[in-house]
Amino acid sequence: MLHKSAKALSRRKFLISSVQSSAGLVLGMSLPLSHAEADNSDAASSVTKTLSPNAFVTINDSNKVIVTIKHLEMGQGTFTGLATLVAEELDADWAQVECQGAEAAVEKYANGLWGKFQGTGGSTAIANSYQQMREAGATARAMLVGAAASLWRVPVTAITVKQGMVHHAATGKSVNFGVLAELAALQTIPQEVELKDPSEFTLIGKKVSRKDVGKTSGKAIFTQDIQRPNQLTALVAHPPLFGAKVSSFDATEALKVNGVVDVVQIPNGVAVLAKDYWQAKTGRDLLKVQWDESVAFTKSSDELMNEYKALAEKPGLVATDNGNVDEGFAQADQIIEASYEFPYLAHATMEPMNCVVQLHSEGRTFERAELWYGAQIHTGDQMAVAGALGLTPDKVKINTLFAGGSFGRRGNAHSDYVLEAVQIAKAHGKGVPIKLVWSREDDTHAGYYRPMYFHKLKAGLDKAGNLVAWQHRIVGQSIVKGTGFEGLIQNGIDHTSVEGASNLPYGIPNKRVELHTTESKVPVLWWRSVGSTHTAHATECFLDEIAAVAKKDPVALRMALLKNHPRHRGVLELAAKQAGWSEQTKSSENAFGVAVHKSFGTYVAQVVEVAKSSQGYKIERVTCAVDCGVAVNPDVIKAQMEGGIGYGLSPALLSEITLNKGKVAQSNFHDYQVIRMNNMPDIDVHIVPSTEPPTGVGEPGTPVIAPALSNALAAAGAEREYRLPLKTQLV
Amino acid sequence: MKISLDINGKKQEVDVDPNTPLLWVVRDHLNLTGTKFGCGMALCGACTVHMNGNPIRSCVTPVSSVQGQEITTIEGVTSSDLSKESNAVVEAWEDIAVVQCGYCQSGQIMSATALLKQNPNPTDQDIDGFMSGNICRCATYKRIKEGIKQAAQSMKVASINPSSNDVAINVDDSLFYDVGNEQSTVAQKTESVNASVMDQEGGADHVA
Numbered sequence A: 001m002l003h004k005s006a007k008a009l010s011r012r013k014f015l016i017s018s019v020q021s022s023a024g025l026v027l028g029m030s031l032p033l034s035h036a037e038a039d040n041s042d043a044a045s046s047v048t049k050t051l052s053p054n055a056f057v058t059i060n061d062s063n064k065v066i067v068t069i070k071h072l073e074m075g076q077g078t079f080t081g082l083a084t085l086v087a088e089e090l091d092a093d094w095a096q097v098e099c100q101g102a103e104a105a106v107e108k109y110a111n112g113l114w115g116k117f118q119g120t121g122g123s124t125a126i127a128n129s130y131q132q133m134r135e136a137g138a139t140a141r142a143m144l145v146g147a148a149a150s151l152w153r154v155p156v157t158a159i160t161v162k163q164g165m166v167h168h169a170a171t172g173k174s175v176n177f178g179v180l181a182e183l184a185a186l187q188t189i190p191q192e193v194e195l196k197d198p199s200e201f202t203l204i205g206k207k208v209s210r211k212d213v214g215k216t217s218g219k220a221i222f223t224q225d226i227q228r229p230n231q232l233t234a235l236v237a238h239p240p241l242f243g244a245k246v247s248s249f250d251a252t253e254a255l256k257v258n259g260v261v262d263v264v265q266i267p268n269g270v271a272v273l274a275k276d277y278w279q280a281k282t283g284r285d286l287l288k289v290q291w292d293e294s295v296a297f298t299k300s301s302d303e304l305m306n307e308y309k310a311l312a313e314k315p316g317l318v319a320t321d322n323g324n325v326d327e328g329f330a331q332a333d334q335i336i337e338a339s340y341e342f343p344y345l346a347h348a349t350m351e352p353m354n355c356v357v358q359l360h361s362e363g364r365t366f367e368r369a370e371l372w373y374g375a376q377i378h379t380g381d382q383m384a385v386a387g388a389l390g391l392t393p394d395k396v397k398i399n400t401l402f403a404g405g406s407f408g409r410r411g412n413a414h415s416d417y418v419l420e421a422v423q424i425a426k427a428h429g430k431g432v433p434i435k436l437v438w439s440r441e442d443d444t445h446a447g448y449y450r451p452m453y454f455h456k457l458k459a460g461l462d463k464a465g466n467l468v469a470w471q472h473r474i475v476g477q478s479i480v481k482g483t484g485f486e487g488l489i490q491n492g493i494d495h496t497s498v499e500g501a502s503n504l505p506y507g508i509p510n511k512r513v514e515l516h517t518t519e520s521k522v523p524v525l526w527w528r529s530v531g532s533t534h535t536a537h538a539t540e541c542f543l544d545e546i547a548a549v550a551k552k553d554p555v556a557l558r559m560a561l562l563k564n565h566p567r568h569r570g571v572l573e574l575a576a577k578q579a580g581w582s583e584q585t586k587s588s589e590n591a592f593g594v595a596v597h598k599s600f601g602t603y604v605a606q607v608v609e610v611a612k613s614s615q616g617y618k619i620e621r622v623t624c625a626v627d628c629g630v631a632v633n634p635d636v637i638k639a640q641m642e643g644g645i646g647y648g649l650s651p652a653l654l655s656e657i658t659l660n661k662g663k664v665a666q667s668n669f670h671d672y673q674v675i676r677m678n679n680m681p682d683i684d685v686h687i688v689p690s691t692e693p694p695t696g697v698g699e700p701g702t703p704v705i706a707p708a709l710s711n712a713l714a715a716a717g718a719e720r721e722y723r724l725p726l727k728t729q730l731v
Numbered sequence B: 001m002k003i004s005l006d007i008n009g010k011k012q013e014v015d016v017d018p019n020t021p022l023l024w025v026v027r028d029h030l031n032l033t034g035t036k037f038g039c040g041m042a043l044c045g046a047c048t049v050h051m052n053g054n055p056i057r058s059c060v061t062p063v064s065s066v067q068g069q070e071i072t073t074i075e076g077v078t079s080s081d082l083s084k085e086s087n088a089v090v091e092a093w094e095d096i097a098v099v100q101c102g103y104c105q106s107g108q109i110m111s112a113t114a115l116l117k118q119n120p121n122p123t124d125q126d127i128d129g130f131m132s133g134n135i136c137r138c139a140t141y142k143r144i145k146e147g148i149k150q151a152a153q154s155m156k157v158a159s160i161n162p163s164s165n166d167v168a169i170n171v172d173d174s175l176f177y178d179v180g181n182e183q184s185t186v187a188q189k190t191e192s193v194n195a196s197v198m199d200q201e202g203g204a205d206h207v208a
């Protein structure tokens, strides 16, 4: 390891020099608790016995392959996915592979699709890691092979590797990776590695066990579980309205609570610090805070929606303009119009927002900060924390833990709850670890919702029933405006507001998509599948309405309009076939609805089968087809489709955040309802075989279910609804 | 106030406000962090533990009300009186890859275990009824249902096969390691689950 030349390193993009000397760090850094330190010292003493050719792979002398995962594991299976890529090219035994979350370190762990920025989102983990992680595994393999060759004095070409064992056939010699690790570390890091042909894959494409372990025994460590010496738990009284500020507060009663040690004011409220959660919560609830509401947001959802509807009557900024829409409508024999309303949505992750921070100071100035939480956009959070403390980012260490769900919530360019934890620690000033915990109510009220939207669509059909004109107006807040992601706004159009609509694949000669971006103090954020959460619903429901007017079969109409989009056609065909669309729609008592949508490079079609009885409608089955290129982990893909469908069913049927004179009306799962076991349909997932580069699966299952369900209900005879959540009661 | 508790077969004393919910006592005072906080209002099931083998929501259970009762958390369930059910559940969970983010799963496993104790052969409707108090925001419901059915099935197989029956229902540790029936996959699997449980217990002290 010590004699690789700097030159050799610079030739390979994925081999980053700073990692070479840090094998000990690589081993210890993900462990949040006291034994992390112990492991660190072990690692330090065994450094020379460890092969760590890059920032991702470490092989130690106990024959463990430790893969450092640069993306947040929030349930989507990225530990499993990225480790599969490494293990495949390394020819490791799957049982010897362990994973750990990467710390914030952009020079090593940037998201290859986001430039110089470490973070997880947009279903990019597999897509940006496919080559990188395979190369990381192949590099380590080549060094193990080199070590075996020099040990046995045979040519490298005579060495084979299989399931974690290195063999020399002619002499029958065999040894595991652990034995070779020390020797392999002395090999020169290869400048080029050969990757397998897909026909040689033994792990990619197979079902493997998940590597985010400890989740069935209670042992997996989430932010909520961090207990550091002298740690205090903080709860915050937040403003009752967005934009309100603390004008004064009385902490007398709060400070009387046993265990409460401090009450501090921070920019967005008043924090109570105590030895445990219950004491902090009791104290927080006893605070008397006077709020200055003079500039607070006080509108109600209905009021906002009326403003949106008025805006939709006027032309907006043009996002897409194909052909000549006005001429298209002039030629049309029939005009169809519909509009769709979408409320604000909370992410409602199972683990409410939380963050542990410890500040280290020298005299009166802060020297460095260490954080433990389910970090999703490491670089953004690191810079925000550094800025808040007047430090350089390298003085902010972020340890990445498992997140109890995110669905977009933890990837916030405003770093809201992370900064809140830092502000509390700063105000308390004692240098002890602070665990900020939000209650479910805090989490539900805090904002950063999926924005409210209004969609107005108009289509023109010619005499033969062909779709000749399409106009689509979208009204809603921008997610990225005023954030570090503002580059996604071009010519005034926030791409995340129109994606899925502006790139509608259907072959319509005259098409225009327009956007009105509204302003509001209600904080908004991406929510699993972002723009597609609303654009897919509006476009796919509207297309079914067109099919009904034109008396065309919904699948056949889509197939005809998707002539130039073979992958859309592929998933549509597969879902329709597996659901028995053509036979069933004719013969079955049940009704069927379909939708197809591409998001984040992945194509998904779903068919919903609905049964009608005297009690009402019941979802019998959802058939889902997905094309995400090479299927790295088929079982994880299926799980993400199932989960994505379940996640999308909540806003389809139950969930909405509403504002009443600015105040969020919902607070916990009794009034922000989400689907439960009894609402979950049976789901069949089918994967389109593909050799295209892999794309993500965390989000693309979600946006398709609401329109497919709405279309099925309409086919079953239910009245069309133009607002989510649907009022139709399901049984 | 000093309160004595029986948690996972261990007598413990804590000094807390008697109104403190059991959840925060096990998490913040006993460092048994496997039991999760999701809502604090008995709405989500993340905090499910067993009291005398029955599921309760620890977030709304004052700690003073459980004195003298046997409390089991996820950390202790695979070696509790419900070990047969919980081992079958955990094994099925792993086999089917139920878990996504995992945050709800301690609660799901505690509920599923209690369900199988009360009803070793639940129908889909029974499962819906019993499990609908447990929210999973990752919506792993389909696999949870499959997992419960698979666990029920494996318990049935275990009770038909006499040699694995010994393994599955006997809580005496010494017997777990003396299976002697290489042919029985159920027995083998049960053994390995049990081994990982032992491991787990060692780990729990670490975490504390």
Ligand code: FES
Binding pocket: B036, B037, B038, B039, B040, B041, B042, B043, B044, B045, B046, B047, B048, B057, B058, B059, B060
């Ligand atoms: S935390 Fe107890 S039921 Fe939700």
Ligand code: FES
Binding pocket: A075, A350, A404, A405, B099, B100, B101, B102, B103, B104, B105, B135, B136, B137, B138, B139, B140
């Ligand atoms: S696995 Fe994430 S909430 Fe259930």
